[in-house]
Amino acid sequence: xxxxxxxxxxxxxxxxxxxxxxxxxxxxxxxxxxxxxxxxxxxxxxxxxxxxxxxxxxxxxxxxxxxxxxxxxxxxxxxxxxxxxxxxxxxxxxxxxxxxxxxxxxxxxxxxxxxxxxxxxxxxxxxxxxxxxxxxxxxxxxxxxxxxxxxxxxxxxxxxxxxxxxxxxxxxxxxxxxxxxxxxxxxxxxxxxxxxxxxxxxxxxxxxxxxxxxxxxxxxxxxxxxxxxxxxxxxxxxxxxxxxxxxxxxxxxxxxxxxxxxxxxxxxxxxxxxxxxxxxxxxxxxxxxxxxxxxxxxxxxxxxxxxxxxxxxxxxxxxxxxxxxxxxxxxxxxxxxxxxxxxxxxxxxxxxxxxxxxxxxxxxxxxxxxxxxxxxxxxxxxxxxxxxxxxxxxxxxxxxxxxxxxxxxxxxxxxxxxxxxxxxxxxxxxxxxxxxx
Amino acid sequence: xxxxxxxxxxxxxxxxxxxxxxxxxxxxxxxxxxxxxxxxxxxxxxxxxxxxxxxxxxxxxxxxxxxxxxxxxxxxxxxxxxxxxxxxxxxxxxxxxxxxxxxxxxxxxxxxxxxxxxxxxxxxxxxxxxxxxxxxxxxxxxxxxxxxxxxxxxxxxxxxxxxxxxxxxxxxxxxxxxxxxxxxxxxxxxxxxxxxxxxxxxxxxxxxxxxxxxxxxxxxxxxxxxxxxxxxxxxxxxxxxxxxxxxxxxxxxx
Numbered sequence: 076x077x078x079x080x081x082x083x084x085x086x087x088x089x090x091x092x093x094x095x096x097x098x099x100x101x102x103x104x105x106x107x108x109x110x111x112x113x114x115x116x117x118x119x120x121x122x123x124x125x126x127x128x129x130x131x132x133x134x135x136x137x138x139x140x141x142x143x144x145x146x147x148x149x150x151x152x153x154x155x156x157x158x159x160x161x162x163x164x165x166x167x168x169x170x171x172x173x174x175x176x177x178x179x180x181x182x183x184x185x186x187x188x189x190x191x192x193x194x195x196x197x198x199x200x201x202x203x204x205x206x207x208x209x210x211x212x213x214x215x216x217x218x219x220x221x222x223x224x225x226x227x228x229x230x231x232x233x234x235x236x237x238x239x240x241x242x243x244x245x246x247x248x249x250x251x252x253x254x255x256x257x258x259x260x261x262x263x264x265x266x267x268x269x270x271x272x273x274x275x276x277x278x279x280x281x282x283x284x285x286x287x288x289x290x291x292x293x294x295x296x297x298x299x300x301x302x303x304x305x306x307x308x309x310x311x312x313x314x315x316x317x318x319x320x321x322x323x324x325x326x327x328x329x330x331x332x333x334x335x336x337x338x339x340x341x342x343x344x345x346x347x348x349x350x351x352x353x354x355x356x357x358x359x360x361x362x363x364x365x366x367x368x369x370x371x372x373x374x375x376x377x378x379x380x381x382x383x384x385x386x387x388x389x390x391x392x393x394x395x396x397x398x399x400x401x402x403x404x405x406x407x408x409x410x411x412x413x414x415x416x417x418x419x420x421x422x423x424x425x426x427x428x429x430x431x432x433x434x435x436x437x438x439x440x441x442x443x444x445x446x447x448x449x450x451x452x453x454x455x456x457x458x459x460x461x462x463x464x465x466x467x468x469x470x471x472x473x474x475x476x477x478x479x480x481x482x483x484x485x486x487x488x489x490x491x492x493x494x495x496x497x498x499x500x501x502x503x504x505x506x507x508x509x510x511x512x
Numbered sequence: 513x514x515x516x517x518x519x520x521x522x523x524x525x526x527x528x529x530x531x532x533x534x535x536x537x538x539x540x541x542x543x544x545x546x547x548x549x550x551x552x553x554x555x556x557x558x559x560x561x562x563x564x565x566x567x568x569x570x571x572x573x574x575x576x577x578x579x580x581x582x583x584x585x586x587x588x589x590x591x592x593x594x595x596x597x598x599x600x601x602x603x604x605x606x607x608x609x610x611x612x613x614x615x616x617x618x619x620x621x622x623x624x625x626x627x628x629x630x631x632x633x634x635x636x637x638x639x640x641x642x643x644x645x646x647x648x649x650x651x652x653x654x655x656x657x658x659x660x661x662x663x664x665x666x667x668x669x670x671x672x673x674x675x676x677x678x679x680x681x682x683x684x685x686x687x688x689x690x691x692x693x694x695x696x697x698x699x700x701x702x703x704x705x706x707x708x709x710x711x712x713x714x715x716x717x718x719x720x721x722x723x724x725x726x727x728x729x730x731x732x733x734x735x736x737x738x739x740x741x742x743x744x745x746x747x748x749x750x751x752x753x754x755x756x757x758x759x760x761x762x763x764x765x766x
Contacts, residue, residue, distance in 0.1 A: 462563070467600040468610070470560050471670065472588035472618035481613065485604030 099199030113227035128218035142261035149175035163498030166245030174262025189241020229265035239271035246277030330356025338365035369402035387418035398434035519570035530734030546731035589621035591677030661692030697722030
């Protein structure tokens with residue numbers, strides 16, 4: 076990591092960060108963790124494209140920008156509550172505007188038995204001790220710069236626990252809303268989620284905005300599934316067109332636990348999504364499904380890494396990428412089967428569609444196997460719409476744009492077929508269609 | 513309805529149609545026969561507007577409009593339909609959904625109201641009865657995993673729902689056994705009407721045993737070299753295409 080003699084505007088903008096009063100400030104261990112992470116971030120700077128994990132995503136332009144450290148008006152922005160409604164999602168809701176919890180927009184009354192759901196800002200002021208382990212973590216990898224920054228500055232987020240054996244039938248919705256502030260803002264959100272032994276949780280994560288803005292958001296999310304737990308996680312990313320979003324998720328799966336993740340990435344100018352999953356207990360199972368649909372000059376980089384490290388674990392990943400106009404998509408899917416993880420069954424399938432000669436998609440499936448008796452398959456393709464199919468549809472009367480949209484949605488369909496919430500599935504199709512140019 | 517004059521067309525730099533003349537009136541069934549490479553499929557593709565077919569001379573007037581100036585979807589909305597020789601498989605697109613989208617797209621272009629799903633379902637049920645095909649095909653993805661016969665029947669079924677004015681069948685008989693051929697022909701015959709014309713493009717005479725043409729044209733080297741009634745097809749069947757190869761273009765029928 077090189078450090079410029081004149082600090083980048085991005086780093087210079089953090090000069091006063093050490094004196095920032097954040098929720099929980101004043102607790103020695105938390106202050107120390109925040110300070111050390113901030114120092115590490117400033118010393119390391121933003122990763123450049125020499126770091127393997129950032130090979131296809133240049134941050135030079137971001138480094139030249141300066142972001143405000145907080146939005147004093149975050150609790151005052153007027154947000155139309157209707158925009159928060161997702162069809163088929165009617166459970167408890169936690170809403171953050173520019174990274175700050177908004178009680179007035181949230182729905183936390185009458186939580187089902189076994190569900191504990193609180194904003195991090197509250198937990199930090201009341202009793203942060205149970206989060207000490209999670210929040211004291213140090214991120215050492217060069218590519219983890221944003222996780223460091225997040226650890227240094229996050230003051231809010233979701234703290235969610237499902238008690239052992241509890242089944243939360245209505246999915247919990249967590250919303251991250253961007254709103255224009257005084258200049259460009261950087262907000263940082265930290266989620267700590269635990270699904271207890273034998274418990275069941277549905278989680279819908281929704282990124283949206285009310286009026287266009289150019290903020291930077293970082294989100295670090297740790298999810299732990301205890302033995303026999305199950306999780307349905309849906310992520311709809313429809314952030315503001317010119318915003319930057321860096322999401323760093325980790326998922327820990329205990330024995331016989333099951334997690335299914337469905338991702339639809341539509342918004343943002345620069346979006347980076349890292350997901351690290353560890354199949355830690357025997358017979359754990361992970362299904363990931365994802366689609367990005369890009370237009371304009373959007374740049375979306377998805378980095379999926381799945382580590383099998385117990386007996387008879389399974390993972391199946393199906394991802395689709397669509398890039399139109401001058402957009403660029405990046406997908407890296409890495410599967411590691413650790414030594415001794417016999418009986419692993421892992422597959423990764425990534426197909427991409429270029430809708431324009433100026434669009435670009437880079438895909439990199441990786442497979443590392445250190446165990447015997449493993450079933451593993453991976454494949455990636457990049458192609459264009461089938462001209463014959465396009466003509467067939469047009470010859471039946473569908474205008475060119477409609478024919479392209481029909482074929483593009485069909486291309487993405489395999490990803491959402493397994494989404495159990497049918498209403499939400501239809502909404503995904505519509506959102507996807509609406510995003511096509 | 514359709515008037516083709518002196519049509520010249522080129523594919524990949526090679527001249528295929530070299531001065532084709534043909535007039536089709538409502539209600540008529542015209543068979544276009546000819547040896548391989550004569551330009552039969554090119555004719556269907558040029559008329560439906562496929563990319564890669566360059567018209568170098570001549571004109572095609574359909575219902576008073578310059579057909580060659582229209583996009584494929586505009587030709588469809590104007591009433592031109594091509595039953596493909598090789599119908600395309602489209603995974604992930606449901607057959608019913610596709611057909612309703614196509615019909616409504618055509619209706620929209622013509623300034624007609626779109627059909628809601630109930631109205632469309634009613635229409636589909638009527639057409640299924642006429643075509644005698646099972647509604648199981650409707651629930652599958654367009655042509656995906658269909659047998660050869662199912663694909664061709666699906667083409668005719670689409671034709672029944674879209675109700676074109678000019679229906680072109682491109683080698684619809686190819687790859688069909690006799691039972692499938694009969695079913696397809698039955699479907700076509702059910703759609704014959706005084707307002708609808710057919711252009712049946714075929715290499716073999718056997719399809720014409722079941723779809724009786726009013727006119728038979730022989731296409732050779734990019735031109736119609738002989739025109740007649742259905743007995744011409746029988747003559748071709750007996751004598752092969754060799755005897756027409758050397759002939760001059762037939763006189764234009766008006």
